[in-house]
Amino acid sequence: MDLWKYREWTVDQTCQYLEEQGLGEWQAKFRENNISGVTLQYLTEQHLKDMDIRQIGDSLKILDSIRKLWQITGQGKVFNDPIHGHIELHPLLIKIIDTPQFQRLRNIKQLGGAYFVYPGASHNRFEHSLGVAYLAGELVDALSRRQPELQISPSDILCVQFAGLCHDLGHGPFSHLFDGKFIPKARPGVNWKHEDATVKMLDHLVERNNLREAMEQYGLELPRDLDFIKEMIHPKALTKETPWPHKGRGQEKSFLYEIVSNSTNGIDVDKFDYFARDSHHLGIQNNFDHRRFLKFARVCEVDGEKQKHICSRDKEEWNLIDMFNTRTGLHRRAYQHTVTKIIEIMISDAFLKADQFMKLSTAIDDMEAYTKLTDHVFEQILNSSSADLAEARQILRNITCRRLYKCLGQTQANEPMEVTQEMIQSWETELAQADPPHSFHDVSLQSQDFIVNVIELDYGMKEKDPIDNVRFYCKNDLTKAYQIRKDQVSKLLPEHFAEQLIRVYCKKRDKKSLEAAGKHFVKWCMDRNFSKPQDGDIIAPELTPLKPNWLNSSDKDGEHGSCKDVKPGKVNGPTKAKTKLFK
Structure with missing residues (x-):
């Protein structure tokens, strides 16, 4: 019941308003005289006397409550929304x-x-x-x-x-x-x-x-x-x-x-x-x-x-x-x-480079400054000519020109972990230090070349149904x-309601560095006892067979050959490896 729409009130709604204003004793009089919202606006002291409300104090209270409605009546607005009409x-x-x-x-x-x-x-x-x-x-x-x-x-x-x-x-x-x-x-x-x-x-x-x-x-x-x-x-x-x-x-x-x-x-x-x-x-x-x-x-x-x-x-x-x-x-x-997450990571990197000069992070302490902080900061950095913002500007230019960080793959731990920023930094160091066989010795990979992004997926209540x-x-x-209960609904509902995905990206974009980084990633997953990346057999076919619990069921049974039979040099060459990705 909107006060500003009082002219649309029924008799019951008018009486409800009287009750809220502490004037409930007069509801019967209003019902008896069929006073609705449309007639409420014309009510005078004489009308109240005719309704047998004769005490001046009572009349003034009722009229004052009606005047409040006049004061708050204003013009709402209608928006044409593409979703709700x-x-x-x-x-x-x-x-x-x-x-x-x-x-x-x-x-x-x-x-x-x-x-x-x-x-x-x-x-x-x-x-x-x-x-x-x-x-x-x-x-x-x-x-x-x-x-x-x-x-x-x-x-x-x-x-x-x-x-x-x-x-x-x-x-x-x-x-x-x-x-x-x-x-x-x-x-x-x-x-x-x-x-x-x-x-x-x-x-x-x-x-x-x-x-x-x-x-x-x-x-x-x-x-x-x-x-x-x-x-x-x-x-x-x-x-x-x-x-x-x-x-x-x-x-x-x-x-x-x-x-x-x-x-x-x-x-x-x-x-x-x-x-x-x-x-x-x-x-x-x-x-x-x-x-x-x-x-x-x-x-x-x-x-x-x-x-x-x-x-x-x-x-x-x-x-x-x-x-x-x-x-x-x-x-x-x-x-x-x-790709959404890659771009957001790159925008965040650009903001971090610019923060020491633009003080973006301090705006959260001052709502007047925060009012002026919007997506437009992207264009401010991108279009600036300041030497201080050169690194941030280059990252944003790479986004607009689609020179993005590359995703090496996705893995999962056996059990969800409480992941801290320190743990992520440690993982990035481990990725750089992973030493897979057949690695590219002329490629140098540092911890800052890797980005680990942990994704939490759930149904809205963490691991709970x-x-x-x-x-x-x-x-x-x-x-x-x-x-x-779930068993009263269907047996097709999921058993688990949350999962944790670990994605690894590489900032370097040249082919040789990406091949090396991919093998570092697969070796790191093996060392950490994480799940095999979906395309692990393609990225590092010489590594995945070394992990027994990573073998596909057909490999274990000796059917259709095995990744052990694949020669690394032929994976992307004329004779392509037949790798069974799905059972």
Whole structure:
């Protein structure tokens, strides 16, 4: 129920507003006289007397509440969005959008380096934020209409939309590249994430643009509602034993913290929008239907828990499984694409070279400076003539001319590891020191020629099955939530929900260095007892047979020959090796 749309209120919604204003005793009079939103604006003191509300104090309270509605009535805006169609946003949200701090999101690519791989991925954090604000409003409004007993107030709805709109304010240039790759190397002692910057930027936006008065004018209570908005953007993870940590709303409204950023099971409107939007721009099929989720979402109490949770119909488990599969698919095919990661590593390298002169990493301490830091820094470096930026400029020129670092391959450890920056540096040294037989003695490889990139892939909840944390209800009992176990759904679901990939790149690009680096990589995998790279038999056919557990099953059985029969000199020559890659 939006206050700024009070003219569209029904009689029931008008009475709900009276209740929220502490005037619930007059609901019966308003119902009896059929006072709806459209007639509310014409109500006078004489009309109140005619309705038998004769005490002057009572009349003045009612009229004052009506005047508040007149004051906050403003013009919202309609945006034509390629994903959600025509979306209308609250006037307060428009005031936020029309600030320099929010407008900077127009200049931050949603998918960072993926734009250099997928030409359609030119969308930005600005349009994504509008989409999240819209979906947040749709979900909370649907819950309010479906379950009036939840007592979701207009200020609750506005706060949820506000949080959806501002949830990505803290992203730096090229989105996750900035806080995931650049800052950890530029400032290794600082534990900083874009969520931290979002909260600081939101405070800066409100103060810099004098929005406190407007927020109060539109019915928000400060500082409580501003705390609530920030808590929804970055909610704390909860367990059954955890005392309620939030100040903005009590436990009876715990479900509101699951709309924008859901720390319980990862099902939230942020993902709904970026799955649909990213898939659209990447040209990848999105199998998850967020509109069905909105249709069937309900708030239920879960046995043994003090908090209420947003639950879905039992028949929707496959739609949610499709959602988690979509997430993993987007990571494999786009976000963690081999070339995407190479380009992001190169951009990060360029930023690190430029940091001592441009002070990029110090901007996170000053939101005024951070407001001016966007993807445009790429062009600033690329087009500069400063000698100080020569190294950084050359790296970016190599990107634009497609002279990229080369991927040597991908491997996996037997068990996932806690990988630190020190461990990665140690691995790069080991790669340079690996001494494979038949190595190129006239090629010199140093640790700085290698880059190790560790990729974590999961379904959104690390190694856990995310469906374990989802609760469902059935049509026969809309109030009772229960768990659906994996074995109740299908035997085709995965046994593992996370994996760790180790990719190795080489900065050198000449053929001889790359051949040598490839053999170093295969030998390093053998020494580390990692899995055999997919094309290991092609890169180093003289090495892979030396590792017994790397042999293909046909090699072990003596069928179709073996890599031992392959002569290294003939691999890329006229007589090509017949290597069985798949069983």
